[in-house]
Amino acid sequence: MKTRSPRLATRAIIVEDRRLLLVNAYPGRRSDLWGAPGGGVEPGRSLPENLIREVHEECGLTVEVGPLALVNEFHDPKSGYHQVDLFFRCRVTGGRLDPDWADPAGIVHTCRFFAPADLAAIRLKPDSLPRVAFTPEAPVHYDPLEEIVP
Structure with a gap:
């Protein structure tokens, strides 16, 4: 197997009224897995610029990017x-x-806000996202390498 460089992506943690914005980014609804909006970083643009573009493309929202x-x-x-x-x-x-x-791009088909109680009934990645999202004063969290989940 050929060694490849890791792909870099930015994601938005958007909480409004104690609800977390998630997207389903599986064309044709082939998976029920939810995640934060965002996507691949384009070279020559800052991480916040990439994230602002991705959130607008996926959800039609304009955002201000805060801390990691x-x-x-x-x-x-x-x-x-x-x-x-x-x-x-x-x-x-x-x-x-x-x-x-x-x-x-036809990738994201649904954007939706979820209350914390609703998150137990869906599949989402990464597992730590709800805890981090609803604890805004927490320090930056690192999730170690895990296998991809379809």
Whole structure:
């Protein structure tokens, strides 16, 4: 297997009214796994610039990017794929969730806010996201490398 460099991605932790914004980014709804909005970093742009772009593309929202809150790594040992996600606390400064919004890349099909009690009934990654999201004063958390989950 050829060694590949890890892919770098940014993710937004957006909490409003004690509810966490999550997206399902599996075209064709082929998975029920939820995660924070965001995506791959484009070279030549800052991490906040990349995150602002990704959140707008996926959810139609404009955000202000705050501090780093979580670093998560995952990989697929079979393919050699390895991704490092940097999660930043963000605040919505414009837009609203619109059920008719369409991700131009066609990847995200649903954006939704979840109350803490609702999170037990869904699959989401990383496992530490709710704890980190609802504890804004906590120091930056690191999730060690884990196998990718479809």
